[in-house]
Amino acid sequence: MSTKANAETERFDDVSNVLLLSSSMSNSESEACARLLDDPAGAHALFCTFVESPADRLRRSGIDPGAFETTTVVDVESVTRSAAADGVAGDGSTFPDGEARYHVEPVDDPTDLRELGTTLGRFLAPVSGDGRPLFCFHSLTDVLQYTGVETAFYFLQVLTDQVDRAGRLAHYHLDADACDRETVATLEGLFDVVIDLRDSDPSVQDAEG
């Protein structure tokens, strides 16, 4: 039993965990990401990035980190990137007065999901604020490259439960072309909603069905 609805008009009031399936970083993926991070006034935002630097990831999401009550980026794999890639003048990481627009929390070992989970957990704890707390995880493609599907599944079972308990609206990016169909189908059941951006007409599927 799956319901289909237009992603543009779908509301996520009763949803905690959304799987965003794409084929590559396309416009529709950025749009969907931005939509799931909509209405930042008073909200606390948490990001997790692997390949891209925090500044690049925030830019790709099309959001202004300064518009949130707080913005935190858990930065995995930062050691493998050039140190100069981040924190340079004009990259948007600071306000004109030099104050940081967002907080970066490094996680050095991308294979250590326990460390990553615990770090994310610290920032996922329930927070007070006017808006609903938000979470963008980019991406499951990277997690699957570092660990097997079974480990990724266990990691996500705990993470999605925590997101749900904290009342967050979270979405998780996954490049469906980078893994086999069975892997995608195995993971789908962990999410409340699956948005498949590979269709020209984006659809929302009820993953619980």
Add this chain to the structure above:
Amino acid sequence: MDGRAVTPGVILVADGDPAVTDRIASSLRDQYTVRTAYTARETLDSLDDDVGVVIIDDEMSDLDSASIVDRIRNRELLCQVCVLTHDVDSDVALGSPPDARLRKPVSRTELEGTVERLLLRATYRAKLEKYYALSRRRASLAASGAGEDAATLDDRLQTLRDELADALGSLDYEEAFEIALDIPENGSPD
């Protein structure tokens, strides 16, 4: 993996002193199914997927507790291990750390609290593995287009989802990640 017990509810009590073994076993029998063993060999022989918690003395005559813990881990059993010790700082550096340590003599309250917590951990892990195995099977059904068992599987998956959420409600997230990702606790006893 699909064949594992989803509720590993048996407690295995093993102390070199039969009187201690029997005293601990009888105090747990009101609530749990309990097995007893008096040697390390008997302990290892008695282990299977139904066992959720093993309580072992750190002074078994035929094998030290760290070696027993190592052998349990090597067999990839899901059971949680509690070591009864005369000194909580003993054998810290050797082998795989147990999931809990209790100093002898153990109070009934302490014992019951520890068993309950370890059983919750073992049960969560067993259900999680089952949930993954069934999700995998459901995914292969979807891929092959066969739909006969899909509804049954979906029901079982939903039940497991609810049970896992219940279990996680009693665990803090650090502990949950530790159990889910199956990485033994590091270092010193708490």
